[in-house]
Amino acid sequence: MAFVNRRVLPGFSLSLGYTVFYLTVLVLVPIVACISKASTLTLDQFWAAVWTERTRAAYLLTFGTSLAAAAANVLLGLLVAWVLVRYRFPGRRLMDSLIDLPLALPTAVGGLVYASLYVKKGWLGQYLVPLGIQAAYSRLAIVLVLVFIGLPFVVRTVQPVLEDLDPEAEEAAASLGASRWQAFRRVILPPLYPALLTGFALAFARSLGEYGSVVFVSGNMPYKTEIAPVLIVARLQEYAYGEATAIAVVLLAVSFAMLVLINLLERWSKGESAHA
Amino acid sequence: MPEQPMRRMRQAQQDPLWVRWSLTLAAVAVVGVLIVVPVVHVFAGALSEGVRVYWDNLVADPDTRHSILLTLTVVPLALAANVVFGIAAAWAIARFRFPGRTVLTAMIDLPFSVSPVVAGLMLVLIFGLQGYLGPFLRRDGYAVMPYLTSLVGAALFVGGLFLFRPRGPDAHVIWHRAGRLALFGGAAAFAVLLAVQLYFEIWPRDQSLKIIFATPGLVLATAFVTFPFVARELIPVMEAIGPDEETAAISLGASGWQMFRRVTLPNIKWGLAYGIILCNARAMGEFGAVYVVSGHIAGQTDTMPLRVEKLFQEYNLPGSFAVASVLTLLAIVTLLVKAGLESRLPAEARRVD
Numbered sequence: 001m002a003f004v005n006r007r008v009l010p011g012f013s014l015s016l017g018y019t020v021f022y023l024t025v026l027v028l029v030p031i032v033a034c035i036s037k038a039s040t041l042t043l044d045q046f047w048a049a050v051w052t053e054r055t056r057a058a059y060l061l062t063f064g065t066s067l068a069a070a071a072a073n074v075l076l077g078l079l080v081a082w083v084l085v086r087y088r089f090p091g092r093r094l095m096d097s098l099i100d101l102p103l104a105l106p107t108a109v110g111g112l113v114y115a116s117l118y119v120k121k122g123w124l125g126q127y128l129v130p131l132g133i134q135a136a137y138s139r140l141a142i143v144l145v146l147v148f149i150g151l152p153f154v155v156r157t158v159q160p161v162l163e164d165l166d167p168e169a170e171e172a173a174a175s176l177g178a179s180r181w182q183a184f185r186r187v188i189l190p191p192l193y194p195a196l197l198t199g200f201a202l203a204f205a206r207s208l209g210e211y212g213s214v215v216f217v218s219g220n221m222p223y224k225t226e227i228a229p230v231l232i233v234a235r236l237q238e239y240a241y242g243e244a245t246a247i248a249v250v251l252l253a254v255s256f257a258m259l260v261l262i263n264l265l266e267r268w269s270k271g272e273s274a275h276a
Numbered sequence: 277m278p279e280q281p282m283r284r285m286r287q288a289q290q291d292p293l294w295v296r297w298s299l300t301l302a303a304v305a306v307v308g309v310l311i312v313v314p315v316v317h318v319f320a321g322a323l324s325e326g327v328r329v330y331w332d333n334l335v336a337d338p339d340t341r342h343s344i345l346l347t348l349t350v351v352p353l354a355l356a357a358n359v360v361f362g363i364a365a366a367w368a369i370a371r372f373r374f375p376g377r378t379v380l381t382a383m384i385d386l387p388f389s390v391s392p393v394v395a396g397l398m399l400v401l402i403f404g405l406q407g408y409l410g411p412f413l414r415r416d417g418y419a420v421m422p423y424l425t426s427l428v429g430a431a432l433f434v435g436g437l438f439l440f441r442p443r444g445p446d447a448h449v450i451w452h453r454a455g456r457l458a459l460f461g462g463a464a465a466f467a468v469l470l471a472v473q474l475y476f477e478i479w480p481r482d483q484s485l486k487i488i489f490a491t492p493g494l495v496l497a498t499a500f501v502t503f504p505f506v507a508r509e510l511i512p513v514m515e516a517i518g519p520d521e522e523t524a525a526i527s528l529g530a531s532g533w534q535m536f537r538r539v540t541l542p543n544i545k546w547g548l549a550y551g552i553i554l555c556n557a558r559a560m561g562e563f564g565a566v567y568v569v570s571g572h573i574a575g576q577t578d579t580m581p582l583r584v585e586k587l588f589q590e591y592n593l594p595g596s597f598a599v600a601s602v603l604t605l606l607a608i609v610t611l612l613v614k615a616g617l618e619s620r621l622p623a624e625a626r627r628v629d
Contacts, residue, residue: 008523009371009519009522010532014438015363015364015368018361018435019361020380022361022365023383023384026500029402030399030401076306079299079303079306080306083300083303083304097612097614097615098312099307099311100611101311101607101611104557104608104614105561106562106581106600106603107563107581108581108582109561109581109584109603112584112585113317113321113600116321116593151311167289170289180291180292205389208389209389209390211392211393212567212581229392229393232394232397233567239406241400241401241406245401248393248397252390252394255394259386259388259389
């Protein structure tokens with residue numbers, strides 16, 4: 001990567017100035033407004049807004065479902081990426097492009113479909129509900145739709161690393177007498193860890209803030225299937241701006257933490273593949 | 277994803293046949309259940325009562341019609357703002373080194389991890405009736421417009437000055453003092469525009485200006501959620517291409533604008549198109565942030581995704597699926613265009629999302 005002297009190429013102050021201005025108006029000012037609004041609450045009020053039985057249930061649900069969905073995504077994403085990279089079969093190209101659909105599809109559409117697929121009379125629900133699997137208006141429904149939203153993140157981070165994997169390491173393992181499973185566990189999987197972890201973090205971060213799809217499928221029952229963003233909207237509709245902002249500040253703090261974590265992970269993952 | 281130059285799978289990389297079969301079938305099942313079945317279901321749900329009803333659901337319902345128009349207004353505005361931002365940010369970050377560059381790059385990723393609902397809430401806190409600017413906007417909201425437009429005018433002047441000013445040895449001496457020219461020229465442009473607008477009283481007085489529960493709020497919310505897409509696509513593309521051609525153009529006497537038009541833009545056009553496609557898809561489908569700022573007024577502030585939700589709440593499933601099918605078609609078109617563009621990007625620039 002080459003950098004040029006500012007005297008050679010034009011437009012440094014113009015482009016940087018505009019970038020900073022735009023980010024200030026669109027990002028910094030709103031965040032400052034959010035924090036200053038939250039700071040008008042006393043500590044007791046803030047605590048009372050942030051830490052009630054209902055909010056605790058919402059945080060726990062948001063975290064738990066996001067964690068479960070991201071973990072499921074790691075397994076499913078690795079499987080899909082593996083099949084896409086290693087095997088040739090008719091329809092592979094189509095499957096490869098379909099992976100990106102959850103990124104392009106409006107989340108509301110995803111939520112709408114998932115809500116009607118898994119109800120008692122839905123296409124898939126008619127088989128699952130008699131088995132006692134309630135995949136609509138339940139926690140399982142939230143996890144399911146979050147798996148849908150997060151799948152591309154894991155597949156797309158793992159796929160390039162898997163493609164660049166050195167075949168000679170596997171050959172060495174095979175010639176030294178390792179079984180295929182041993183080679184996978186000891187030779188293939190370790191270089192994939194950073195990518196898997198990055199994919200996990202991306203899917204997890206996305207799931208934490210997800211609103212559009214979850215609001216359709218969860219049923220939004222307080223204490224049971226109400227995620228934290230839904231709680232914010234509920235507070236807003238009661239015109240309880242202070243309480244809504246307090247919860248938003250908690251979510252913002254988590255977002256910042258995730259942002260830092262993802263940046264560190266991506267750097268690690270890049271360094272790892274540079275060494276290989 | 278682009279096709280790798282297929283090297284033949286080596287012996288050691290071959291899995292037993294039964295493993296290949298079962299893993300492939302499992303992956304096809306995962307993609308089928310998670311992605312294919314839902315897409316088919318959208319169209320099946322939309323067409324469940326026949327093509328006629330489907331068409332009526334889309335066109336005959338005035339609120340749905342309005343939601344389509346509103347989406348077609350909001351998305352291009354947000355997109356245009358984000359394209360300009362994306363090009364400026366990519367130029368600054370990929371071509372220059374400056375303190376705070378890493379922080380700036382990280383900040384561009386912020387909307388990926390901030391919940392859209394929180395984004396919407398932040399806008400409500402500023403522009404809403406209870407918000408910081410609420411009392412002012414309600415009393416005399418348009419009072420800010422002359423200043424805002426004059427500011428935009430002055431900014432356009434300064435930007436144009438830097439882009440179009442003649443360079444090189446035979447340019448008049450006055451053009452060499454770009455800083456002073458920008459300062460005084462910008463101030464003059466601001467003053468003239470402001471004076472004209474105040475004198476002719478273009479903007480209404482003592483009227484409230486609605487931002488939240490109105491189109492400007494929708495544009496702001498959409499712009500917030502989608503601004504990373506263009507910038508994040510362009511930065512790696514510009515870094516991969518490198519500054520050599522641009523440096524050559526400048527040293528041969530091209531103006532900034534000529535360099536941008538003739539060298540930079542042709543080089544980044546596929547990356548730009550890719551970013552616009554992604555940004556557009558996300559902007560069309562944005563729900564959470566828009567949900568909070570829209571106030572959900574049917575026929576006024578319902579965009580297409582909000583309309584989907586409202587029809588769903590009203591138990592009008594065919595209508596809901598009809599609107600959803602249009603959005604799904606757009607998503608499929610997005611994927612097709614995206615697949616076509618991917619082969620044209622430099623290899624280093626291909627990445628996730």
